[in-house]
Amino acid sequence: MEDIPKNIAIIYDRVNKWGGAERVLLALHEIFPESPLFTAVYNPESAGWAKIFPQVIPSFLQKFPYAKSHHELYPWLAPLAFESFNFNQYDAVISVTSADAKGIVTQPKTFHLCYCLTPTRYLWSHENLYRSRLDPATRYVTIPLFNYLKSWDFIASHRPDSYLTISSAVQTRISEYYSRDSRVVYPPVDTEFFAQDAPRPELSDYFLWVGRLVFHKGLELIIRVFNEINLPLVIIGTGSQEERLKNISGKNISFLGFIEDQHLVSYYRHSRAVLYFHEEDFGIVPVEAMAAGRPVIGLRKGGLEETVIHGLTGHLIDQSTPQALKDALLSFNHLAYDSKTISTHAQKFSKEHFKEEFVKVFKQEQAIYRSKS
Numbered sequence: 089m090e091d092i093p094k095n096i097a098i099i100y101d102r103v104n105k106w107g108g109a110e111r112v113l114l115a116l117h118e119i120f121p122e123s124p125l126f127t128a129v130y131n132p133e134s135a136g137w138a139k140i141f142p143q144v145i146p147s148f149l150q151k152f153p154y155a156k157s158h159h160e161l162y163p164w165l166a167p168l169a170f171e172s173f174n175f176n177q178y179d180a181v182i183s184v185t186s187a188d189a190k191g192i193v194t195q196p197k198t199f200h201l202c203y204c205l206t207p208t209r210y211l212w213s214h215e216n217l218y219r220s221r222l223d224p225a226t227r228y229v230t231i232p233l234f235n236y237l238k239s240w241d242f243i244a245s246h247r248p249d250s251y252l253t254i255s256s257a258v259q260t261r262i263s264e265y266y267s268r269d270s271r272v273v274y275p276p277v278d279t280e281f282f283a284q285d286a287p288r289p290e291l292s293d294y295f296l297w298v299g300r301l302v303f304h305k306g307l308e309l310i311i312r313v314f315n316e317i318n319l320p321l322v323i324i325g326t327g328s329q330e331e332r333l334k335n336i337s338g339k340n341i342s343f344l345g346f347i348e349d350q351h352l353v354s355y356y357r358h359s360r361a362v363l364y365f366h367e368e369d370f371g372i373v374p375v376e377a378m379a380a381g382r383p384v385i386g387l388r389k390g391g392l393e394e395t396v397i398h399g400l401t402g403h404l405i406d407q408s409t410p411q412a413l414k415d416a417l418l419s420f421n422h423l424a425y426d427s428k429t430i431s432t433h434a435q436k437f438s439k440e441h442f443k444e445e446f447v448k449v450f451k452q453e454q455a456i457y458r459s460k461s
Contacts, residue, residue, distance in 0.1 A: 103138045112184055112203065175198050258270075280439075282376045294320040298352070316414065324347050
């Protein structure tokens with residue numbers, strides 16, 4: 089793209105996994121191909137995607153035992169890790185964060201744009217949930233640490249010069265928790281890829297769930313409902329809850345583990361519908377499913393309210409109860425949805441749209457900052 093500043097650094101919380109945020113980073117690399125990637129820790133084995141960057145520069149935390157794969161062992165050091173970086177040589181920095189990367193320290197000549205995925209979950213929107221999972225003794229001991237991190241996080245939230253975010257739902261949180269204004273630029277989804285024709289998989293006539301098998305995704309409730317109604321469910325993904333979820337699943341539920349995107353298209357395209365029964369900040373899976381022409385059955389909360397049109401591209405459920413999900417599944421008719429209409433709607437969340445919008449807003453926000461300097 090023309091007229092894009094080249095002397096820019098990109099900062100991300102930690103480079104040790106693959107997910108929606110990492111897709112944002114790859115799209116930013118396409119916009120700013122010469123920009124290095126700074127991070128608290130870098131694990132090349134679990135983050136091979138990052139090799140495309142000209143440099144991946146980790147902090148001093150990289151040298152601590154197990155930090156590359158278990159950053160959660162050092163929560164009190166993450167703030168210091170980002171404050172230790174020096175960005176004096178850059179005209180602008182872009183932090184992509186749901187945690188600590190926004191806390192970098194920059195000089196007035198360096199414009200700092202934060203693409204905030206969400207205010208730090210365990211400190212703000214999901215604080216009670218995370219604390220409830222700690223045993224009482226641990227909960228008591230960690231109170232000073234939580235208080236320190238929450239105080240630092242609020243201070244750090246005022247370091248960026250401008251905020252962009254991924255949805256109106258997160259925009260509201262940024263205003264509530266950080267008292268900052270922000271602009272929404274929806275994250276990139278490779279809609280063209282997921283819109284392609286794909287062969288039918290061996291399984292047929294199934295509902296589909298895709299994602300990481302972790303506690304906050306609400307998959308246990310879905311499994312218990314499918315056990316009761318005995319409809320076919322295919323689950324794609326891996327995670328810490330995998331074995332436990334398999335143990336409570338009936339024979340009508342199939343776990344396929346990790347699947348490459350070229351095969352995932354097939355499972356999307358030939359499903360009855362894709363389930364997404366938890367609150368998410370944006371939710372890339374539902375958009376991928378819609379790009380493939382399949383309706384989404386999901387909870388009317390968070391990003392899903394902005395991506396799924398009830399009755400046209402999916403079915404939104406108002407209550408997060410087993411009975412509400414059961415009623416929706418038993419009455420759902422996938423033949424009532426037009427695949428082409430659904431796929432066309434998904435294009436508004438394409439990677440190309442993200443790149444164009446991000447560059448436009450970046451230039452506007454930087455110009456405003458320069459005018460005030």
